[in-house]
Amino acid sequence: WMTGSKDGTHILVIPYQAPGHMLPLLDLTHQLAKRGLTITVLVTPKILPQLQPLLSVHPSIQTLVIPFPPHPTIPDGVEDMKELPVFMVPELLTAMSEFYNPVLRWFQANPSPPVAILTDFFHSTWSQSLASHLGIRRIGFAPINSGGLIETWCNLGRVTEEYLPESMAHSIVANVRSWGFILSSFTELESENLEQLRKMMGHDRVWAVGPLLPIEHSKVGLNERGGSSSVPANEVLAWLDSCRAEKSVVFVGFGSQISLTKPQMEALATALEESSVRFIWSVKSPMQGLKETNGDGEVPEGFEDRVGGRGLVIRGWAPQVAILKHRAVGIYLTHCGWNSALEGLLNEVFLLVWPMQADHFVNAKLLVDQLGAAIRVCDGMSSVPDSVKLAHALAESVTGNASEKAEALKLRERALNATKEGGSSALALDDLVKELST
Numbered sequence: 130w131m132t133g134s135k136d137g138t139h140i141l142v143i144p145y146q147a148p149g150h151m152l153p154l155l156d157l158t159h160q161l162a163k164r165g166l167t168i169t170v171l172v173t174p175k176i177l178p179q180l181q182p183l184l185s186v187h188p189s190i191q192t193l194v195i196p197f198p199p200h201p202t203i204p205d206g207v208e209d210m211k212e213l214p215v216f217m218v219p220e221l222l223t224a225m226s227e228f229y230n231p232v233l234r235w236f237q238a239n240p241s242p243p244v245a246i247l248t249d250f251f252h253s254t255w256s257q258s259l260a261s262h263l264g265i266r267r268i269g270f271a272p273i274n275s276g277g278l279i280e281t282w283c284n285l286g287r288v289t290e291e292y293l294p295e296s297m298a299h300s301i302v303a304n305v306r307s308w309g310f311i312l313s314s315f316t317e318l319e320s321e322n323l324e325q326l327r328k329m330m331g332h333d334r335v336w337a338v339g340p341l342l343p344i345e346h347s348k349v350g351l352n353e354r355g356g357s358s359s360v361p362a363n364e365v366l367a368w369l370d371s372c373r374a375e376k377s378v379v380f381v382g383f384g385s386q387i388s389l390t391k392p393q394m395e396a397l398a399t400a401l402e403e404s405s406v407r408f409i410w411s412v413k414s415p416m417q418g419l420k421e422t423n424g425d426g427e428v429p430e431g432f433e434d435r436v437g438g439r440g441l442v443i444r445g446w447a448p449q450v451a452i453l454k455h456r457a458v459g460i461y462l463t464h465c466g467w468n469s470a471l472e473g474l475l476n477e478v479f480l481l482v483w484p485m486q487a488d489h490f491v492n493a494k495l496l497v498d499q500l501g502a503a504i505r506v507c508d509g510m511s512s513v514p515d516s517v518k519l520a521h522a523l524a525e526s527v528t529g530n531a532s533e534k535a536e537a538l539k540l541r542e543r544a545l546n547a548t549k550e551g552g553s554s555a556l557a558l559d560d561l562v563k564e565l566s567t
């Protein structure tokens with residue numbers, strides 16, 4: 130393929146430093162570099178190593194490394210939502226909006242500055258002002274589907290002005306006003322929603338380019354995706370290799386932000402114990418020092434001894450895509466974050482969903498209620514699952530032949546077709562690059 134040539138249109142990519150946002154934006158950057166754009170990616174020093182897979186495939190991609198702007202409530206050395214509780218999203222955004230001046234100075238000093246800024250949609254306000262100041266185009270990227278985006282915009286729009294934080298209102302307005310918008314979705318999945326979005330934005334420059342396939346590092350494959358695993362990835366994969374039956378292992382994980390409460394941990398542990406399934410449980414503890422723990426996020430005492438070799442607990446960062454890709458894994462009990470849902474689907478791993486917050490509910494509605502391609506096993510951030518029912522659902526998901534499994538396979542086919550040459554998402558990427566180059 131073509132790599133970003135010196136003559137290619139130059140763009141600046143600005144991620145929001147949270148795994149669920151940054152990973153798909155880097156996967157998108159990979160697609161754009163393949164299509165000949167010249168690209169600079171803005172990151173802070175601690176995040177730079179996470180660009181390794183992208184930079185190893187595209188050595189021509191430049192980085193603009195700017196020190197993380199200090200913020201009174203963000204501990205020194207923390208530069209990533211991975212290390213912060215979810216309620217601190219506004220703080221991280223405020224800190225990162227301080228990029229305005231250093232980025233402006235960088236543009237002014239650059240002999241061949243970018244002609245467009247591609248930013249995560251969370252960074253809309255300051256980057257939209259910067260783009261208009263510089264007289265260049267800004268494109269927003271949302272790592273969700275258009276149903277999720279419309280719901281977020283409409284919900285916030287419905288809240289009376291008194292309750293709608295001003296910053297949030299500004300952020301939506303800036304996104305609606307952006308020159309273009311990219312979503313991690315595909316036309317065959319939700320053409321009506323995409324049309325509605327185009328109407329809301331008043332133009333057609335809305336591109337559905339998903340699912341975005343993960344970049345594989347030439348040496349480490351997917352093992353280092355989003356950072357190094359807290360249990361060496363090779364050990365995790367060796368454990369999976371020892372599971373002989375195909376598609377028999379359940380992966381349990383709730384993304385990068387969610388840690389379960391004590392009662393939820395207990396109910397889930399009991400269900401895993403009672404179900405007799407083989408499993409990998411990826412556990413996130415509440416972000417240290419920033420939140421009272423009260424036993425939240427703790428695996429019940431003796432659990433690992435009781436399940437013995439039948440299960441593996443990973444505390445911290447898990448090599449999620451490498452796990453989902455393994456032939457032994459067949460089921461994923463997920464929070465239904467859009468990236469995770471797509472990763473399960475693409476790897477023929479059947480989704481048992483427990484939506485928690487944000488767009489998870491819209492995703493669950495789409496996959497479970499509208500498409501019949503997944504099963505809902507619990508609902509809501511504060512719900513505690515019934516461990517008997519959950520144990521049954523887990524056991525059944527491995528052995529059973531639910532009609533949803535067949536629907537999930539059909540959906541996977543449609544998703545993959547969209548990414549192939551001539552598919553809707555591949556064509557959307559071509560069109561995006563063409564529009565940017567004119």
Ligand code: UDP
Nearest residue numbers: 148149384385386446447449466467468469
């Ligand atoms: N992820 C991972 N290891 C972890 C947790 C998450 O690799 O231990 C990745 C996961 O594969 C996905 C992203 O982080 O690509 C999480 O995005 P998602 O939209 O599913 O959920 P969020 O974390 O934003 O709630």
